[in-house]
Every structure is written in C-alpha cells, then in structure tokens.
C-alpha cells in the first residue's frame with residue numbers, strides 16, 4: 394500500500410511531518426509520500442521523504458503568470474503530483490493537459506475523482522493512478538472504506554474496465570491502521586489522506602498507526 398499525505402493548506406509544520414514520514418517509511422518498508430504546499434516542496438524534499446506536488450498546471454514554460462509549472466516542481470524535488478481535487482476542481486481538458494505536463498516533467502500522476510464515474514473518466518486519460526474521494530466524507534471522522542465501501546470497489550472496477558494499469562487509491566476520513574487495511578481489502582492499492590496526519594497532535598504516531606497493519 395502507498396500512503397500519500399496531502400498537507401493541503403493546513404497550518405502544520407511540513408518538515409515535522411516530512412521527517413516523520415521519512416522515518417516511518419524507512420522503519421516499516423511502506424511507501425509514504427508527502428504533498429506539501431508548492432512553496433514548501435524544496436525543503437520537504439530535502440528531508441529525503443518522497444515528495445509530491447498538490448497540483449501542476451497544463452502550461453509549458455512561457456508567459457503564464459501565477460501558474461504552477463510541472464518542470465519547476467520537479468526541479469524543486471517533487472517526483473509526483475496530485476491533479477484535480479474536490480477542493481480544486483478542474484475541467485476534463487485541463488486534467489488531460491496537467492497529466493501531459495506532469496509526464497513531460499517526469500512526475501508520477503494521481504488524479505482525484507469524487508465518485509466511480511469520475512474515476513472511470515479520468516482513468517481514460519492515462520494517469521499512473523486515480524484516487525476516489527467522496528467530498529462529503531473529506532475531513533470527517535469516518536473512513537470512506539467503512540462509510541461507503543461500495544464506492545471503493547466500484548471505483549476499482551471502473552478504473553479496471555478502462556485501463557488495468559491505473560492504480561486506484563481511496564481517501565476521505567482515513568486515520569487509522571484499520572482504515573488502511575480495510576481499504577486494501579476493498580482493492581485499493583493506496584490511500585490519500587490529510588487531516589489524520591496534518592491535524593494530528595503527534596504526526597509520527599499517526600503515521601506509525603497507519604502502517605501498523607501492513
């Protein structure tokens with residue numbers, strides 16, 4: 394299982410989370426990555442943790458003020474990027490363009506979707522992975538794998554029907570090792586989470602719990 398920690402714009406210490414994630418990944422052998430604010434990518438990557446961007450724009454180099462250039466986040470140390478999110482919704486054409494920009498820069502891609510239908514649609518664009526995250530469960534206390542297991546299994550089927558090479562992750566409300574094991578049993582090959590680590594009093598303990606059943 395891959396554990397991808399999205400720090401969103403939470404007021405946590407990205408270096409504290411990154412250092413903990415690096416250490417827990419090393420100790421457990423579980424792949425863990427951290428996705429900080431774009432401005433923090435470089436110093437997070439310097440900790441040695443696998444680092445992802447939260448977004449890249451479709452544009453290439455050029456006159457694109459305010460854009461997040463895929464090459465720039467790769468140069469800063471990111472090896473992957475999230476694309477699309479219920480908190481940062483993109484049009485299908487822009488998702489396609491952002492995947493192409495990320496691939497051009499050598500970044501691994503994970504495209505988020507709200508439901509199995511969206512997962513099938515974005516899987517058709519050829520990302521490395523997709524993540525199903527029901528918006529109503531994001532930031533809550535109940536894991537998607539418990540609250541709505543069918544959405545995970547349907548997303549796995551939906552992606553497989555389009556492209557069997559696309560990995561399927563799930564997210565929303567995941568915070569414990571039991572949640573991760575349940576997600577794995579439903580067919581997910583990774584989880585995407587935020588508040589369970591970014592808002593934890595002790596991010597290291599939260600990460601240790603997340604990998605405890607793997």
Ligand SMILES: O=C(CO)COP(=O)(O)O
Pocket residue numbers: 399478526530531532533564565566567585586587588589
């Ligand atoms: O949106 C998410 C990750 O991208 C999930 O957020 P929570 O883990 O806080 O529910």
